[in-house]
Amino acid sequence: MVSETPAGFLAPQIQAAWHVERLLEGDLRKFCFIGGMALFRWSEPRLTRDVDLTILCPFGDEEETIDWLLTALEPRLSDTREYALRHRVVLLKYGSIDVDISLGAIDFEHRAVARATKHLYAPGIALTTCSAEDLVVFKTFAARGQDWVDVESILKRQGAKLDWRIIESELKPLVELKEQPELLDRLLSLRKQYTL
Secondary structure (H helix, E strand, O other): OOOOOOOOOOOHHHHHHHHHHHHHHOOOOEEEEEEHHHHHOOOOOOOOOOOEEEOOOOOOOHHHHHHHHHHHOOEEEOOHHHHEEEHHHEEEEEEEEEEEEEEEEHHHHHHEEEEEEEEEEEEEEEEEEEEEEHHHHHHHHHHHHHHHHHHHHHHHHHHHHOOHHHHHHHHHHHHHHHOOOHHHHHHHHHHHHHHH
C-alpha cells in the first residue's frame, strides 16, 4: 500500500490516479494504468485531462464490478451504469479529472496486467502501469491520430529496449480480429524509422 503522502503539490491527474490506485489495491483488484500515466513513464510526457486504466473483470462479472466502482467514484453520465454494461468502459471522475476504466477480460489484457509494474511518480506515490510493449499494443490497436503520435514518442524514447517479440505476438491476433492487419504493418514501418 502506498503511504499517505500529502498530495497538494501534485498535478490533479496524479492525485486522481493515486486515489484510484489505493482504492483498487485496497479491494484487491488487478489493474494497470494504460493512458497518460503510462505515457508519462514510457514516452515524452504530454498533458492529458483524464486517467485511463484497465481492471480485470471476467465476462459475466460486469454488474458487480460496475456497481462497486459507482460506489467508489462519481459517475460522469446519467446512465453511466447502462453505458458501462453495453461498452465495458466505466466513465467516472475524481474531482475535475475524468477516469475511464476499461473492464478487461481478453487474454492480452490479463497478460498486460500481469506484466505491469509500479513506477514512482513522486515521493511515496507509485502507480501500477502497463509495460512499454503493452502500451504500444494498446495504442496501435486504438489507432487514432493521437495514438500514433504517442506510439512514435514511445519508440523515440525506448528505442531498442523494446521487446518486439511481445509486441508482435500480442498485436497480431488483435489486428486480425479487428480485420485491420495493416496496423501491424504501419507499426513495423515506424520501428524501422525509430529503432534501427
